[in-house]
Amino acid sequence: MATYLKADRFYYAHETKPAGYLELVDGRFGQWTESMPSAAQVLDYTGYQIAPGLVDTHIHGYAGHDVMDNSADGLRSISQHLPEAGVTSFLPTTLTASSQQLEDICATIADVSGSETGAKIQGIYFEGPYFTEKYKGAQNPSYMRNPSFEELERWQKAAKGLLRKIGLAPEREGTVDFIRKATASGVIVALGHSDATYQDAKRAVQAGASVWVHAYNGMSGLNHREPGMVGAVYNLDNTYAELICDGYHVSPVACQILLKQKGTGHVAMITDCMSAGGQPDGDYMLGELPVIVKDNTARLKDGGNLAGSILKLKDGLKNVVDWGIATPEEAVHMATYVPAKSVGLEEQCGQIKANLSADFIVLKDDMSLVATYINGEKVWGE
Numbered sequence: 001m002a003t004y005l006k007a008d009r010f011y012y013a014h015e016t017k018p019a020g021y022l023e024l025v026d027g028r029f030g031q032w033t034e035s036m037p038s039a040a041q042v043l044d045y046t047g048y049q050i051a052p053g054l055v056d057t058h059i060h061g062y063a064g065h066d067v068m069d070n071s072a073d074g075l076r077s078i079s080q081h082l083p084e085a086g087v088t089s090f091l092p093t094t095l096t097a098s099s100q101q102l103e104d105i106c107a108t109i110a111d112v113s114g115s116e117t118g119a120k121i122q123g124i125y126f127e128g129p130y131f132t133e134k135y136k137g138a139q140n141p142s143y144m145r146n147p148s149f150e151e152l153e154r155w156q157k158a159a160k161g162l163l164r165k166i167g168l169a170p171e172r173e174g175t176v177d178f179i180r181k182a183t184a185s186g187v188i189v190a191l192g193h194s195d196a197t198y199q200d201a202k203r204a205v206q207a208g209a210s211v212w213v214h215a216y217n218g219m220s221g222l223n224h225r226e227p228g229m230v231g232a233v234y235n236l237d238n239t240y241a242e243l244i245c246d247g248y249h250v251s252p253v254a255c256q257i258l259l260k261q262k263g264t265g266h267v268a269m270i271t272d273c274m275s276a277g278g279q280p281d282g283d284y285m286l287g288e289l290p291v292i293v294k295d296n297t298a299r300l301k302d303g304g305n306l307a308g309s310i311l312k313l314k315d316g317l318k319n320v321v322d323w324g325i326a327t328p329e330e331a332v333h334m335a336t337y338v339p340a341k342s343v344g345l346e347e348q349c350g351q352i353k354a355n356l357s358a359d360f361i362v363l364k365d366d367m368s369l370v371a372t373y374i375n376g377e378k379v380w381g382e
Contacts, residue, residue: 053088096128123164183208
């Protein structure tokens with residue numbers, strides 16, 4: 001017998017449905033109805049609202065574990081703990097490293113994928129290594145180099161097809177040819193950690209790049225004579241901007257400007273979270289680099305640069321509403337459907353739709369998280 005989820009509001013991808021009942025059948029979404037079906041088993045969340053499970057397409061670690069640890073147990077632990085952040089799908093994200101190390105990590109993620117019991121691994125994101133040293137951020141510049149499609153093919157073979165997105169700096173030699181080949185093979189190309197000119201970025205987008213790595217951070221700024229990467233983020237249509245909404249990486253005002261320029265349908269909220277996410281303040285590692293976490297930020301011990309974040313996506317969702325720069329509907333859209341669509345996963349996750357896995361979250365009216373469900377089963381919550 002089907003179960004019906006009762007709540008005051010349901011956030012669909014392109015509409016918000018009022019109070020009613022959402023059918024759950026064998027771990028998948030069914031149909032929404034306004035009135036209660038007769039003799040139905042009801043999961044009652046009267047007074048609350050239902051949104052799709054959050055989708056984090058840029059996350060390096062959580063709960064004391066880092067993707068770069070190359071640990072199957074670590075990946076499983078990240079998966080198990082992410083539902084406390086409202087996340088039900090994610091892309092384990094690497095850092096710039098040696099070719100062999102990245103190949104080994106691909107193989108490990110591929111072995112774990114499908115056996116995880118919490119948030120679902122929906123692919124792999126390579127943040128690098130084809131970046132520029134000037135905007136290295138919290139990454140090791142000694143591994144930064146020009147792109148190689150043959151190298152990408154080796155990684156993809158090790159990943160068993162899971163490598164879904166790769167970031168690069170468009171000013172590096174050979175990027176246009178690489179982008180064309182990568183996108184033709186089904187890999188999304190993101191642009192960032194770059195000192196590119198506007199024209200460099202435009203050529204990359206024309207070749208097929210479609211995502212901007214953590215907008216504003218690690219990229220050439222907007223100038224009235226050289227619009228740079230930030231100008232390209234604002235002005236090039238049909239592209240998706242990742243955005244870290246923790247209030248530290250990007251000010252709320254700059255977030256608001258980006259939302260106005262891109263539209264909320266092309267902004268994907270991410271965390272860029274590192275292993276210290278969900279952990280107490282103290283000393284941590286981001287890949288090979290020592291990091292200190294305090295005052296809600298993660299910074300490199302050497303130099304003090306921001307080193308990823310400790311943001312939980314549920315808090316980014318709430319922040320943009322609390323800051324008054326997005327409606328609840330827009331906030332949910334930017335943390336679910338848009339990130340999923342930005343990497344071609346909108347038919348696997350990120351929306352409430354009949355026959356998709358019943359991965360969803362329960363929210364209070366103030367957008368705080370109450371519970372997280374995966375495949376129709378409660379995995380975290382009050």
